[in-house]
Amino acid sequence: MKYYVGIDLGGTNIKGMIMNETLQPVISKSAPTPQNKNPESVFSEIINLIESMAAESKTNMGDVLGIGLGVPGLIDSRMNLVLNAANLFWTDVDAGKWLEEYFNIPVYTENDGNINALGEMHFGAGRGCGNILLLTLGTGLGSGIIIDGNILHGASHVAAEAGHMIIETNGEKCSCGKRGCFESCCSAAALIRYARERIKDHPDSLLLAYASGNQDAITGEMISKAWDEEDAAAKQAVEIFAKKLSIGMVNLINLFNPEIIIISGGVSQLGERILGRAREQVENTLMHPIQHCRIVTGELGIDAGVMGACYLARSNT
Ligand SMILES: [Zn+2]
Known part of the structure; x- marks a missing residue:
């Protein structure tokens, strides 16, 4: 079985989920966004969250094909680049780098509104x-x-x-x-x-x-x-x-x-x-x-x- 990880980063909370290849949720968890909001602390919290979801659900990270990441702000998704995220006080943060280098898994970053729309389109009010x-x-x-x-x-x-x-x-x-x-x-x-x-x-x-x-x-x-x-x-x-x-x-x-x-x-x-x-x-x-x-x-x-x-x-x- 292959898996996908989803992360929704907010100014207050970070939410995470693992889905299997048939897009069934396996586990979801959340953690508070570190108060200092600097990228190093935030990404280390995201890594902890992913590892704890994988451990609890006995998901082998080697079977994870990709990580989707939603960030509130202006995102250039072609480069996983957070151009500006006012709630996090971020400018030009390379979101992919932190996670890709750690897990060696492809990361896909999008604006949080876009991932919410994708979620509702595939699983919620926008089905069909x-x-x-x-x-x-x-x-x-x-x-x-x-x-x-x-x-x-x-x-x-x-x-x-x-x-x-x-x-x-x-x-x-x-x-x-x-x-x-x-x-x-x-x-x-x-x-x-x-x-x-x-x-x-x-x-x-x-x-x-x-x-x-x-x-x-x-x-x-x-x-x-x-x-x-x-x-x-x-x-x-x-x-x-x-x-x-x-x-x-x-x-x-x-x-x-x-x-x-x-x-x-x-x-x-x-x-x-x-x-x-x-x-x-x-x-x-x-x-x-x-x-x-x-x-x-x-x-x-x-x-x-x-x-x-x-x-x-x-x-x-
Ligand atoms: Zn305005």
Whole structure:
């Protein structure tokens, strides 16, 4: 039996999985990302994680054909080069070198949005689809675009930065330094910002009660709960979020004509509260019914990345 290793590197956690040659998961584990985040510590943690998964599952590393690695940031996958990963404070890190030299196994590095999209395409909500957009609404807004079954890479392999499309002039400042990016309008922090703004008109909001009067303590989960209780501030915050999400999605639909948009990340836990409204607004804004595309939440949750990374290794070997 041959095997594939998938690693999904995040700013907080590193997730790992081993799949066998029929793409059945053998084992999965995770470890915290070292706090100093320097490449040497991070790759030594990844090596530990892979070795401990192999030992526990009695997988011989000699039978592993490839390692797929997802990293949040701008990645030149042709050279396994992490050009920029803001969460990790990395620039120009040769991700392949560390693992390939240690294990002597080929490594394939991709942006984390792309491996999430591959995961959902092969194992989750996008099964059977060849044209997929994945949007991860969390701390930031990650994206992966699959066209005709292949990851859209672009001329210099840094395509699919949907989070930095500008959808609002003079909008909120984004982590990239610009204003009004899709990310600054539709991240978890943005949803909470809208709720805080709406509380000004609704000082009796349940959100304040849930957060013990501290606006800074409001979470997405509280907004979800207050929405279910018909709380006006929560309802309006979700409405604002859904409207902006629909603007970004319509732009992407007009460009890429996907058959499905998969929403993942922390904000996706609000599910139909957001998607119901966003879907309605998208349908009302499309140019022609032929552009119809399903908008759903991901099925794999936090496993989409590692599963996609295993698939990435298999598709390259
Ligand atoms: Zn931006």
